[in-house]
Amino acid sequence: MKNILVTGGSGFIGSNFVRLCLEKVPACRLINLDKLTYAGNPGNLLDVADDFRYRFVHGDICDASLVGQLFQEEKIDTVIHFAAESHVDRSIEGPAEFIQTNIVGTFTLLEAARKAWKLDNNEKSVTGDDEAVTESSPRFLHVSTDEVYGSLGETGLFEETTPYDPRSPYSASKASSDHLVSAYYHTYGLPILMTNCSNNYGPFQFPEKLIPLIINNALNSKDLPVYGDGKNVRDWLYVVDHCTAIIKVLQNGKVGETYNVGGNSEKQNIEVVQTICDILDEKVAPLESGEVRRSLIKFVKDRAGHDRRYAIDASKLKNELGWEPSVDFNDGIRMTIDWYLDNTEWISAVIDGSYQDYYDKLYGER
Ligand code: NAD
Ligand code: DAU
Numbered sequence: 001m002k003n004i005l006v007t008g009g010s011g012f013i014g015s016n017f018v019r020l021c022l023e024k025v026p027a028c029r030l031i032n033l034d035k036l037t038y039a040g041n042p043g044n045l046l047d048v049a050d051d052f053r054y055r056f057v058h059g060d061i062c063d064a065s066l067v068g069q070l071f072q073e074e075k076i077d078t079v080i081h082f083a084a085e086s087h088v089d090r091s092i093e094g095p096a097e098f099i100q101t102n103i104v105g106t107f108t109l110l111e112a113a114r115k116a117w118k119l120d121n122n123e124k125s126v127t128g129d130d131e132a133v134t135e136s137s138p139r140f141l142h143v144s145t146d147e148v149y150g151s152l153g154e155t156g157l158f159e160e161t162t163p164y165d166p167r168s169p170y171s172a173s174k175a176s177s178d179h180l181v182s183a184y185y186h187t188y189g190l191p192i193l194m195t196n197c198s199n200n201y202g203p204f205q206f207p208e209k210l211i212p213l214i215i216n217n218a219l220n221s222k223d224l225p226v227y228g229d230g231k232n233v234r235d236w237l238y239v240v241d242h243c244t245a246i247i248k249v250l251q252n253g254k255v256g257e258t259y260n261v262g263g264n265s266e267k268q269n270i271e272v273v274q275t276i277c278d279i280l281d282e283k284v285a286p287l288e289s290g291e292v293r294r295s296l297i298k299f300v301k302d303r304a305g306h307d308r309r310y311a312i313d314a315s316k317l318k319n320e321l322g323w324e325p326s327v328d329f330n331d332g333i334r335m336t337i338d339w340y341l342d343n344t345e346w347i348s349a350v351i352d353g354s355y356q357d358y359y360d361k362l363y364g365e366r
Pocket of ligand 1: 082199
């Protein structure tokens with residue numbers, strides 16, 4: 001039985017992970033530590049709230065005493081660290097929270113793990129010495145992003161060895177957390193694993209991110225803002241595929257290693273937006289104006305420091321652990337649009353802010 005501390009489990013990827021892990025890994029107990037910022041939505045996990053293997057804890061990863069207490073009382077042997085401020089535009093408007101949660105929060109978790117797993121700086125580093133690591137050894141899996149590698153030109157792919165070159169406060173804060181995680185491996189022998197993944201999309205994504213924002217605006221006849229010339233490229237991965245990769249890395253990854261995760265699915269932003277418009281024109285009632293949804297597209301001022309292109313080489317994950325994405329973009333975008341069409345209550349609650357009341361319904365007053 002693994003006792004897993006999942007941080008940020010009420011967010012987009014975290015909630016998809018909690019659901020999948022409870023389904024695929026019967027011998028696990030999941031403790032979800034989440035601060036419930038604007039991005040945390042307990043309504044994402046209503047269906048598992050009563051599972052006896054699941055516990056929700058409302059709290060901050062920067063709270064060292066709470067984190068230390070959880071390690072002791074739940075005998076945590078595994079950490080899957082999702083909690084972060086995740087939106088690039090918000091990091092440009094106000095970086096402070098990104099520094100606090102992404103850097104200080106990661107540091108707080110690393111310290112708690114180091115203490116609970118009795119690793120101190122007198123202990124030999126495990127670098128190059130894997131014999132001590134067994135199946136039942138503790139693991140700290142840090143979930144990170146391809147944005148730490150910076151921006152690509154027309155060609156090339158990010159590899160695990162690509163030098164870090166973060167350009168936004170968000171990616172700089174994630175890069176900083178990655179370096180801390182790596183330092184705890186080399187210095188204290190903390191048994192870490194790291195994943196750097198490309199853009200996720202799918203159910204339960206907060207509608208500030210490109211895909212759910214465009215779906216929601218296009219359904220409500222609102223402008224569809226495309227930054228700059230719309231030719232920036234992202235690699236898109238269906239969120240459940242990211243979660244299966246995380247389980248694979250947790251179970252079979254080599255301690256101390258980083259694995260890139262990607263969807264082999266590079267698209268220009270304008271292509272993504274046009275695809276969503278066309279699928280919605282096919283599936284739902286036409287706009288009142290009678291025009292196609294592409295008519296709502298508006299090219300707007302570019303994001304400051306907008307990275308031009310991301311693309312991932314995920315061959316290490318494929319060759320060493322046998323993971324490949326199972327959902328291609330054409331299917332995944334249709335599944336995602338169907339999910340938003342079928343879950344109008346979820347999206348309305350997020351838009352009007354009432355989603356935060358789910359907490360009181362589930363767990364009583366804060
Ligand atoms: P999200 O913004 O949807 O969710 C973040 C969650 O963390 C929320 O539930 C929030 O309440 C919680 N949280 C924030 N600050 C906290 C704190 N101080 N203490 C406890 N909980 C806190 O993010 P996401 O898109 O699900 O991303 C999850 C992780 O995956 C992040 O680390 C992100 O950098 C990484 N990532 C995301 C993507 C992507 O495309 N979304 C791609 C690669 C990596
Ligand atoms: O690459 C992984 C990263 O992907 C994650 O680490 C981040 O947490 C996640 O937010 C995402 O970052 P992006 O900045 O790539 O995602 P976003 O959905 O904000 O934007 C995707 C692209 O679309 C980007 O080039 C900016 C553009 N865009 C975005 C918005 C919100 C627009 O053109 N218009 C918009 O309104």
